Every structure is written in C-alpha cells, then in structure tokens.
Amino acid sequence: MRTPRYTALLFASLMSGIIGFSRPSLLPAQPPAFLENPRPDSFQSGIGVISGWVCEAEQIEVIFDDDETKPWQAAYGTSRNDTRGACGDDGTNGFGLLFNWSLLEPGRHTLSVRADGQEFAQATVTVTEFGAEFLEGVGRHARLEDFPREGTDSIVAWQESLQNFLIARTDPFAASIQSMDAVGDSITKAFNADINACPNEDQEELNWATSLTPDDGVVSQAERLESRQDAAIKVVSPNSAESGATMLDDFVEQTQQIKANLEPLAAPRYTTVVLGHNDICGGMIDKLNASCPQGGDQDPNRHCRTTPEAFEREFRKGLDILIEVPDLKIGVASLVRVSQLCNHTQKASCVNDERVQAGVPCGEIWQFAPLVRENGICGSLTSDCSDERIADAYTMARQYRDILERVTYEYAAIPAGHASPTLVIGGEQVGGASKADGTQLSFSNASWEYKFTEQDVSCCDCFHPSSRGQTLASRLLFDGFTCSEGDVCCGESGSAVDNGRCTTEDTGGRFVPGLF
Known part of the structure; x- marks a missing residue:
C-alpha cells in the first residue's frame, strides 16, 4: 500500500535536487532520506550534530568506519516542516545525533547512516582534535580581520561546552x-x-x-x-x-x-x-x-x-x-x-x-x-x-x-x-x-x-x-x-x-x- 506514495515522494525528492539542492545520492530501495551534516570531505572537530531527514523510519543509526559493534542511535522525529512537501506527512522527519568528534582518532573517517538497517548515505570527513576527548579549563579568543567582509573584523572564542570556536561578535x-x-x-x-x-x-x-x-x-x-x-x-x-x-x-x-x-x-x-x-x-x-x-x-x-x-x-x-x-x-x-x-x-x-x-x-x-x-x-x-x-x-x-x-x-x-x-x-x-x-x-x-x-x-x-x-x-x-x-x-x-x-x-x- 506504500508503493504509490513512495513513488511520488521519490520523484518529488529527485526533482528537489534538480532545482538546486545539493544532497547525497538516493537509494531507491527505501523512502527518501538525506544526510545534511556532515558534508563529504569536510573538517570536523569538537562537538557537532550529525543530522538530516528520513520520510519513514523506526530507527536511525550511524556507523563509523564499518565498525558494526558500535552503532550510534540518532534521535528521530524532530519537526522539519520543510520536508512536508517531499514526504506528504506532518514533517516530523528530522534526525540528529550530538557527537563528540574527539572520540575518533585524528584523520580520515567514513560514516554510514542507516534507516531501519538500510544505508542511505555515506560521508568521509577529516577529524581534528586537541589531544583530549574533552578539553577543560582553557580559553582563548582570536580576531579574524576583514571577515566576513573587508572593513569588518570578527572575533571567535573558545566554547568549552561545544569544544570548538564560535563567532563571539x-x-x-x-x-x-x-x-x-x-x-x-x-x-x-x-x-x-x-x-x-x-x-x-x-x-x-x-x-x-x-x-x-x-x-x-x-x-x-x-x-x-x-x-x-x-x-x-x-x-x-x-x-x-x-x-x-x-x-x-x-x-x-x-x-x-x-x-x-x-x-x-x-x-x-x-x-x-x-x-x-x-x-x-x-x-x-x-x-x-x-x-x-x-x-x-x-x-x-x-x-x-x-x-x-x-x-x-x-x-x-x-x-x-x-x-x-x-x-x-x-x-x-x-x-x-x-x-x-x-x-x-x-x-x-x-x-x-x-x-x-x-x-x-x-x-x-x-x-x-x-x-x-x-x-x-x-x-x-x-x-x-x-x-x-x-x-x-x-x-x-x-x-x-x-x-x-x-x-x-x-x-x-x-x-x-x-x-x-x-x-x-x-x-x-x-x-x-x-x-x-x-x-x-x-x-x-x-x-x-x-x-x-x-x-x-x-x-x-x-x-x-x-x-x-x-x-x-x-x-x-x-x-x-x-x-x-x-x-x-x-x-x-x-x-x-x-x-x-x-x-x-x-x-x-x-x-x-x-x-x-
């Protein structure tokens, strides 16, 4: 009974990619699903969110470097009103996993994201860290001259809770x-x-x-x-x-x-x-x-x-x-x-x-x-x-x-x-x-x-x-x-x-x- 809906949704999702969205490729054996973060070949450090959306799923898991013994379960069902048109539902299709990238060794890593056991996206990223799983008791800020535009400087500051630098002003x-x-x-x-x-x-x-x-x-x-x-x-x-x-x-x-x-x-x-x-x-x-x-x-x-x-x-x-x-x-x-x-x-x-x-x-x-x-x-x-x-x-x-x-x-x-x-x-x-x-x-x-x-x-x-x-x-x-x-x-x-x-x-x- 889900086949007609799935066919329509798949077509709508493919069309959304044609008209301007840059998304990882879809696998036609399951409902539309997209990994939005992290992007392939990006740099990752500190604490970040692995996120995206899936039209229909019971469970979302993230696997790092094909290690089946350590699956990470993402929360699923957050509100994503922007997916209503593609999914034809109430938009509660978002998933997210708050992840400390310092748990991984520095270097290249590939993560696989699965919906109910079926992989729908991969991304290979480069992880950098400061030699500790969670850096405590330090602080620093720095000025970025002429950023985001000439004549305007920005200040970035270390945020311990996120293990990363954020724009302070x-x-x-x-x-x-x-x-x-x-x-x-x-x-x-x-x-x-x-x-x-x-x-x-x-x-x-x-x-x-x-x-x-x-x-x-x-x-x-x-x-x-x-x-x-x-x-x-x-x-x-x-x-x-x-x-x-x-x-x-x-x-x-x-x-x-x-x-x-x-x-x-x-x-x-x-x-x-x-x-x-x-x-x-x-x-x-x-x-x-x-x-x-x-x-x-x-x-x-x-x-x-x-x-x-x-x-x-x-x-x-x-x-x-x-x-x-x-x-x-x-x-x-x-x-x-x-x-x-x-x-x-x-x-x-x-x-x-x-x-x-x-x-x-x-x-x-x-x-x-x-x-x-x-x-x-x-x-x-x-x-x-x-x-x-x-x-x-x-x-x-x-x-x-x-x-x-x-x-x-x-x-x-x-x-x-x-x-x-x-x-x-x-x-x-x-x-x-x-x-x-x-x-x-x-x-x-x-x-x-x-x-x-x-x-x-x-x-x-x-x-x-x-x-x-x-x-x-x-x-x-x-x-x-x-x-x-x-x-x-x-x-x-x-x-x-x-x-x-x-x-x-x-x-x-x-x-x-x-x-x-």
Missing part, C-alpha cells in the same frame, strides 16, 4: 581610528597609579585609555590602536575625564567637551565612556538620611546614591550629545564591581601620609579615612565592609550596569539620520537627538565580569587602579577576555553579598567581549 569598530578622547572619572585620570610615587593626584600619563607615554609600564587603548593600525592617532590631551566625576553631575558636561574636542579632528573618531563609580562611592556613610544634597536625584534610603532614574536620564542626555558627532565610535564600559574592594582589607598600603604607618592594612586605612575626608574612601562601602554594605553597593552598581548596557544597545540600533527616543525619565524629557552618519556604539561588560586582585589596586589609597590595573583595564576593554584560570570571571550565585565579593568564580572558557 562582529566588530563594528574595525575601521582605523584617527582621533580619540575619553569620558570618565579618576580611573581615566590614573589617580595614584604609580605606587612608587603616590603623589595623591592625577597621573594622566598612566591612564588606560588615552596615554601615549612610552615606556611607562601602561599599555593604553590609544597605544593598542596605534600598534594595530600601524599609524599614529591624535589624542586629546588632557582628556575630558575628571577625578571625582559622577554620571549625575558631569556626564553631560564631559560629552559637550568631547564634541568640541573631536569634531574638528580627523575621522573616524573614538571616545571611551567609563563613569558611575562615584555615583556609588560618593554616597553617605550612613544608609538612611533625612535628606540628600541633590534632593530627589539621590536616594536618602540608599546612602544618598544617585537614583537609577536620574542615572539613566543623565546617561541618555549625554548620549544625545555624542551621537550628533559624525563618524564617532562610542565605547561604553560597565562599572568595575567596586564591592570587590572588601576582599582586600589585608592588602598592605603604601599611603604617602606622615600620619599613617607604612604597611598598614587597607582595611585600617578605610576606617581612618572618614576622620580626614568626608565620607572617607568609598565609605558607604569600605567603612566596615559589612555584608549589608557589600550587598547595597553591588545591588546599586548592578542597576547602573544594566542601564548602561540596555541604553547603549538601544542607541546603537538607531539608524543614521533618525532621532533617539523621546521620553520622560527622572522628571525630565530627554531624547530627540539625530544620529549622525558613521556614528556607532559598543558596550563591554568586561570590567564588571573580571575578578580583580589586590595587585590591581593602588596601595597608595587602596582604591584606585595601580599601573598594572590600568593596563588590565585597557586589555580587558579592548579585545575582551576569556574566563580562565589566568583571567577569572565573577560567577553569579544568587546572593548579593557573594556576587558583590565575586565569591563564585567562573574559569570555564566563557568569552567576554571588549569594545573592539
């Missing part, structure tokens, strides 16, 4: 940068970066973003760009960052300065945006306050930190200024998880202050700081590094981070010549700026994900990045990094205290993109 910033500036706070001013001097002042020549000082021990993004491009870039000096700056008070003013600085310079232009740490650390030591210095833009029940609504409002206002600059690449970075500072209370300080004995632990420096400086050194967090303070700092910083990511991607999606969304937030109407030609935005979560060490923190004040920390920030935010034993990521455990301390570590090979 297509780089929107592949074009050569001609001029650069930076938005930021004391991190981008490299305050106290030189632990041998501890000048208690900005050391912009050591900053992670725009420094071009040779042999200073810091490899900045500007220097990385010049090396990659093999061409000099014009860096605005001093950059537009300012120690003590907040998103609430200073982002708009800094973006106005960026616009004035970069518009006269050659394109493509580039600016980094790393701001928000002082919106966390500039808060009051006491959590509950009768009022805050800036009223409703600060939360009296959360150390008078900037409210998320005000933070987003000011961020949008600043982006509205930046997107009007033609051919500007805007690289927005997440916050550093500053609550990790409380992991390093025993770090020995080298504070340049005659009132402080050399080598005093950072925890004691933080307790002493409010006596000589209002609100201390991020006193809302470090005055006692209690679990409550860690959780509060982490939770608010996470809200800021989420705003930076969401709004950056929103603005990145605006086509050239179109306006940013108009909305009321934080009591003000924002938006309506027209995005200039060639203006692009990129976001990196690298600084949030990274578990920093005490060597990355300046012993001069137990707060700012050291010169090592400056180079680290540059590297993480440039090409990104892979979570590994050498570059430990913060895992999310569900507890705000543990997340704030970065207690759960991720070394499993996950790739975290940078700005490039």
Whole structure:
C-alpha cells in the first residue's frame, strides 16, 4: 500500500535536487532520506550534530568506519516542516545525533547512516582534535580581520561546552581610528597609579585609555590602536575625564567637551565612556538620611546614591550629545564591581601620609579615612565592609550596569539620520537627538565580569587602579577576555553579598567581549 506514495515522494525528492539542492545520492530501495551534516570531505572537530531527514523510519543509526559493534542511535522525529512537501506527512522527519568528534582518532573517517538497517548515505570527513576527548579549563579568543567582509573584523572564542570556536561578535569598530578622547572619572585620570610615587593626584600619563607615554609600564587603548593600525592617532590631551566625576553631575558636561574636542579632528573618531563609580562611592556613610544634597536625584534610603532614574536620564542626555558627532565610535564600559574592594582589607598600603604607618592594612586605612575626608574612601562601602554594605553597593552598581548596557544597545540600533527616543525619565524629557552618519556604539561588560586582585589596586589609597590595573583595564576593554584560570570571571550565585565579593568564580572558557 506504500508503493504509490513512495513513488511520488521519490520523484518529488529527485526533482528537489534538480532545482538546486545539493544532497547525497538516493537509494531507491527505501523512502527518501538525506544526510545534511556532515558534508563529504569536510573538517570536523569538537562537538557537532550529525543530522538530516528520513520520510519513514523506526530507527536511525550511524556507523563509523564499518565498525558494526558500535552503532550510534540518532534521535528521530524532530519537526522539519520543510520536508512536508517531499514526504506528504506532518514533517516530523528530522534526525540528529550530538557527537563528540574527539572520540575518533585524528584523520580520515567514513560514516554510514542507516534507516531501519538500510544505508542511505555515506560521508568521509577529516577529524581534528586537541589531544583530549574533552578539553577543560582553557580559553582563548582570536580576531579574524576583514571577515566576513573587508572593513569588518570578527572575533571567535573558545566554547568549552561545544569544544570548538564560535563567532563571539562582529566588530563594528574595525575601521582605523584617527582621533580619540575619553569620558570618565579618576580611573581615566590614573589617580595614584604609580605606587612608587603616590603623589595623591592625577597621573594622566598612566591612564588606560588615552596615554601615549612610552615606556611607562601602561599599555593604553590609544597605544593598542596605534600598534594595530600601524599609524599614529591624535589624542586629546588632557582628556575630558575628571577625578571625582559622577554620571549625575558631569556626564553631560564631559560629552559637550568631547564634541568640541573631536569634531574638528580627523575621522573616524573614538571616545571611551567609563563613569558611575562615584555615583556609588560618593554616597553617605550612613544608609538612611533625612535628606540628600541633590534632593530627589539621590536616594536618602540608599546612602544618598544617585537614583537609577536620574542615572539613566543623565546617561541618555549625554548620549544625545555624542551621537550628533559624525563618524564617532562610542565605547561604553560597565562599572568595575567596586564591592570587590572588601576582599582586600589585608592588602598592605603604601599611603604617602606622615600620619599613617607604612604597611598598614587597607582595611585600617578605610576606617581612618572618614576622620580626614568626608565620607572617607568609598565609605558607604569600605567603612566596615559589612555584608549589608557589600550587598547595597553591588545591588546599586548592578542597576547602573544594566542601564548602561540596555541604553547603549538601544542607541546603537538607531539608524543614521533618525532621532533617539523621546521620553520622560527622572522628571525630565530627554531624547530627540539625530544620529549622525558613521556614528556607532559598543558596550563591554568586561570590567564588571573580571575578578580583580589586590595587585590591581593602588596601595597608595587602596582604591584606585595601580599601573598594572590600568593596563588590565585597557586589555580587558579592548579585545575582551576569556574566563580562565589566568583571567577569572565573577560567577553569579544568587546572593548579593557573594556576587558583590565575586565569591563564585567562573574559569570555564566563557568569552567576554571588549569594545573592539
């Protein structure tokens, strides 16, 4: 009773090959069946799927190198709506086998695929592997220049779960940068970066973003760009960052300065945006306050930190200024998880202050700081590094981070010549700026994900990045990094205290993109 249907299906399947499908040949002794993956003479590595479709079958088996003793059974009956016409049924004709190619020796192998014991396809492939059935605890990423097209780079990253490299991102910033500036706070001013001097002042020549000082021990993004491009870039000096700056008070003013600085310079232009740490650390030591210095833009029940609504409002206002600059690449970075500072209370300080004995632990420096400086050194967090303070700092910083990511991607999606969304937030109407030609935005979560060490923190004040920390920030935010034993990521455990301390570590090979 199946013969008429089979004849019609076979004809339909043969016709589908004639009109453009490249498929292995059919064997007329059974219903139509096709092996789609792997293709003959392909290279195979890692974990992949052996897949295709069969119109009618009870069991699908895969045999390697004619070894009848080790048949691999594929799952059958997955939905393949594209086979309804050929099979004349509901389309549940797909089969698939998730297979670790590293189980085979490197070299040429032939696989045979059978439906109910009858072979319907063969494919000979070349297997490559890394000397282990399952490679663990390693990670790497690489840039493919001018791929998939000239002027666009792609980044591939090792994915441990698939034992293979996958496309992590297509780089929107592949074009050569001609001029650069930076938005930021004391991190981008490299305050106290030189632990041998501890000048208690900005050391912009050591900053992670725009420094071009040779042999200073810091490899900045500007220097990385010049090396990659093999061409000099014009860096605005001093950059537009300012120690003590907040998103609430200073982002708009800094973006106005960026616009004035970069518009006269050659394109493509580039600016980094790393701001928000002082919106966390500039808060009051006491959590509950009768009022805050800036009223409703600060939360009296959360150390008078900037409210998320005000933070987003000011961020949008600043982006509205930046997107009007033609051919500007805007690289927005997440916050550093500053609550990790409380992991390093025993770090020995080298504070340049005659009132402080050399080598005093950072925890004691933080307790002493409010006596000589209002609100201390991020006193809302470090005055006692209690679990409550860690959780509060982490939770608010996470809200800021989420705003930076969401709004950056929103603005990145605006086509050239179109306006940013108009909305009321934080009591003000924002938006309506027209995005200039060639203006692009990129976001990196690298600084949030990274578990920093005490060597990355300046012993001069137990707060700012050291010169090592400056180079680290540059590297993480440039090409990104892979979570590994050498570059430990913060895992999310569900507890705000543990997340704030970065207690759960991720070394499993996950790739975290940078700005490039």
